[in-house]
Amino acid sequence: MSVLDQDLKTPIRLRSLTWLRAPWLFWGGLLILTWAVSHYAFDIYRALDARWIIRFPATWQPDFESRITAFMDWLLHDAQLFGILFRDVTRAISAVIEAPYDLVVDVLVTGLQQGIGQQAVQILPPLSWVAVIFTVTAVGHYTKSWSMAVLMGLCFTYLAVFGQWESAMLTLASVLIAVPIAAGGGLLLGVLAFRVRWVDRAMRPILDLMQTVPVFAYLVPILFMFGFGPVSALVATIIYAMPPMIRVTIVALRGVPEELAELGRMVGCTRRQQMWKVLVPSAKPMLMVGVNQVIMLTLNMVIIASMIGAGGLGYDVLTALRRLDIGGGVEAGLAIVVLAIALDRLSQAYAGRTVTQKAAQSQGGFAMRHRWSLSIIAVILVTGLIGAAASWLQTYPDALVINTGQIWENAIGYINVNYFDTLDAAKTFLLTWFLLPVRQFFVGIPWPWGLMAMTLIGLRVGGWKLSLLVFVLTGLIVLSGLWDKAMMTVYLCGASVVIASAIGIPLGLLAASNPVSNRIVGAFIDTLQTLPSFVYLIPVVMLFRVGDFSAMIAIVAYALAPAVRYAAHGIRSIDPQIIEAGIVSGCTRGQLMRRIKLPMILPELLLGLNQTIMLALSMLVITALVGTRDLGQEVYIALTRANTGQGIVAGLSVAFIAIIADRLLEAAAKRMRKQMGMA
Template sequence: MTAAAVETKIPASAEWMRPGRVAVLLFAVLSLVAFLLPDGVLPAWTRQLPAEFRIGLDTWISAALKWLVEDATFGLFTFKDLTRGFAQLLNVPLDIATSILSTGLLDGRGSSAIQLAPPLPWIAVVGVVAALGYRFGGSKLALLAGGAFLYLAVFGQWASAMLTLSSIVVAAPLGIAVGLATGVAGYRVPLLRRIITPILDLMQTVPTFAYLIPILFLFGFGPVAAMIATMIYAAPPMVRVTMAALEGVPREIVEYGTMAGTTPRQMITKVMLPAARPQLLVGVNQVIMLSLNMVIIASMIGAGGLGFDVLTSLRRLDIGRGLEAGLAIVVLAIALDRLSQAYAAGARKRDAEGGLKPFLFGLAAFVAVTYLLALFVPPIATYPEALQISTAPFWTDAVKWINVNFFNVFDAVKTFILLNLLLPVKRFMMAQPWPLVAAMVGYAGWRLGGARLAALVVGLALFPVVTGQWDYTMMTVYLCGISVVVAALIGIPIGIYGGLSPRAWRVIEPAIDTLQTLPSFVYLIPAVMLFRVGDFTAMLAIVLYAVAPSVRYAAHGIRNVPTMLMEAGTSMGCTQKQSLRHIQVPVALPTILLGINQTVMLALSMLVITALVGTRDLGQQVYMALTKADTGKGLVAGLCVAAIAIIADRLIGAAAQKLAAQRSGAVDAT
């Protein structure tokens, strides 16, 4: 076998397209013709469906929600009473957590409230977190977790961070409980699972701004509404993980439970859930991280805390304060992430070792002693303001210096990319008629997954047409598409390099971890300060936010190329470059495609955020609907974003499956 023979064993990335090259070429020609034709040549209905043929879904949704809030009744109480009562119920644990961590025990509300007892001292919270870190992961984790919370105190972010943490410690457990219960129900009832799956797809792809509006209508403005929005955003991964974990329980364990005479309920609670615990704890980690990602958006409906600080700084273009608050969220996220991961990794070992009661007793004694001391020694209760450090002036001055000295350079780069890349692509996309686009995605679906996938993607592509959102949808596809391409061109080479070099990966991994934990709003602050508002600024923020999956999946794919293929290539005389080009990259391509899929999802989720910097797409429609409390318009625009996301997910997923099947065949042949 020669090096060329090894190459033939690996499927080419475009193998599945070869039978349809004529169709692809035809679609390309038709798209170019549509772009070059003067305005008015194509019928007007191909660009925008006449109003009489559209469905008034936004009007129906707004009317239905208005009826629910104003007229719906159950006899003894109204629907509004029900939702407000539910909000009051959730407010009880939130008030308790806020009293313990942030405000202390208060008598009354607002400015007239009197503090009856102070919150936990900062030293107590830092000590508790460090102790948990030591128990879960040893001295290194104790230093990391304790140091992260100490950072919040030293840099003056303690009060806001504790308010944010109060919401997280309530929203995350509730999201975990709801997700676990729903996942168990979906596992036990296949019909329910088929119903749940598309709902989860919508929950994870509809922009969060879109369902903030109905939450405001139903639950009012305030921390409870923000907590409910956080739960809705964070629960879906727990549902999916629960169903997958229960399905993955070894058959022998299930048979053992059956032989022991367990009832269906005992089988779930006593056998399967304990067996699936490691996988379930991964879902717990995801809920915590998504809850933290939601803090800024939740601040728009009354959450407060660090998210509100970032949002306020963005509105004022105060880059220093915004970055400080954003980094505080990152620090808090890293601490909670490492603690939850360590707990998940060592849960069984700690259960076997025991010693929980002495640990909890010692922790309670430490908290009690520090709390009593804090009543008499103010520096123990609150970190001294005189010792606090602020980096806000440094960041603000740094941006000003960059603007003064490099404004012409940045402006030239922005203008060049805008005129030579963004605007031509934008004009091309906006010129495409909807019948042609629907035909193209339908053909792609048919080639990749058959008639069923084709029908799904065509139906989703027609949804923006019949709801009158086609122009905004194509604007979204343009900005998201070009951002994903740029992110992939940057991220995939970096990921490949990291996959080849463990030393380089040790540097790359913490960098992309930071990018994934930074709140999406934070990316807008430096982008706006350096490049002002517009499509280029939006693209830059989207690329920074969405590049991490391309890096991570590319590195993972390269590291997991079968050893037998590498050995076959080496024995046949392949150089390192030939091995990378003809073996590693083609074999890793299915994994790389999954990374691009995740990049698309993150880019779409960022589009609503970029509406704040002047974009004119579906994200702006969702944001404007939020400011005007137009529920129907916001949800319809959000569903259009979800349609784009699901089309991309299904097509890319089908392509990855085809390539993976071809790769398996090539490995078997080798």
């Protein structure tokens, strides 16, 4: 059959859409049309006398908020399952979490007490600071080496010397409870999804929502169901930290070589033995990556969870931010970073333990095999007994505490005094020539055109199924009456992602160019990734005051890492033979980068862009504290008012934006790989 015959047999409905396949015509035309509609939206509204073009009519909006609030009231007060009230279930969950948490707090912070309130009498003191430092040092040596032991000892000594000990122990107590529950629950759910296909399919959209709904939105229904206090904070932390463990478990189990699974069947393993004695041990290194992610997310959540009753370092950072106390905020933030570094390195070291290390530690008699455990018990007993007489051994002396708050205050003050004009000029330039035009563009888009444009983009990138999904999710945002807020979210997120990519991609290319650059850029990115999200706000607000510009700077710093890492990974994964062919053909270094490397790593850059958008959206909700007027502000207002319906609707709107961006970029990356013959 000739090409002409094939074209004649093509259905009319498909031939009519072939214009969508012309990339520059489609994207250029869509951008120009969107700008024109955005610029002249109010003129169109006045000419047609149709206010509904600008603002979705309130009479058309379903009352999502009231219905969700009523449902939550029913769930908490009247809902029953097999005759058991739902609130009794939440109380049981609270009791299960509260009992071990109180025990760990007693051991690390308050000591074992008898009685309530002012009548309480201390029976046993908490572990002394010397005992805790010795314990983590011993654990560091057990998991890896003396270098790890020294790092652990220095990190925890820092917490004592700089006056953050008690708050750090409260935070550590939350981590010690939340991480095992989140990691264990994620492992079990991941195993179930691996075994049962329909569970995997059903769980995927739930995980998407859990990872894209902003963290503030978690707090509203949890506060409603569990009340104010550390238990609510732990529940929110567990929900927030569990999804990565589920996903990593599924990927890790599917990555186990089929030969190992076949060997397990050959030796007569049952299904349970096959899973827990063959597959899970074989996937342990990858599973520990999931545990590491759980630890990092838990530490990131401790500040946010402090808004509903969690104490510790997170509460210190939050109160410092509210008082604009730069010194106290930076001190508490650095303490979280130090704790994060210690736990991160410890989990990585445990994941990397070799068979040789395990064999060496299992040799010798009982005392030799358990020398560290016996030493820890001895130090705890000795410091506990002597600490009753020598208080400095039990509690780090206040006279030896080093306060650095004034140093940070002076540093920010010096920058403000000497570089105010420069910073203000840079802020004014970016606001005038970048942020404000982008804001005017997005905020001016009327909802009918926005809905149609997003549907066309979905059709162009991924076909009718993706187009339908984008239409439904965008339509739900319109129906909720939050279109204006959503466009503010898209504007601020989009502007921040553009700047983060403009900085991050060149940094990633630089990191991939030579080992020295890789170490320097890697250390910089590792630092950014361990800083808790709230910590970014403190110096930014001190330097630039509240507003969209401060929010953008914080978002860029928080979301920079994926752009760097994916660009560097893409360059390193290019086949060296392709580079060699380009050199043989006479390409210069610039031509190699422009014509070979960058085109080949476009799929990786799109995936990095995807992750950058996800981090930007999660940070965007937190920047509501510095004066943004978007969906994040709606979620934050709902949290302060305990308005469950408002919080869930606004949170789901953010999640819908994240899902749309994720699906579009994933489809674009898949399409590019297919065109390059990489799929």
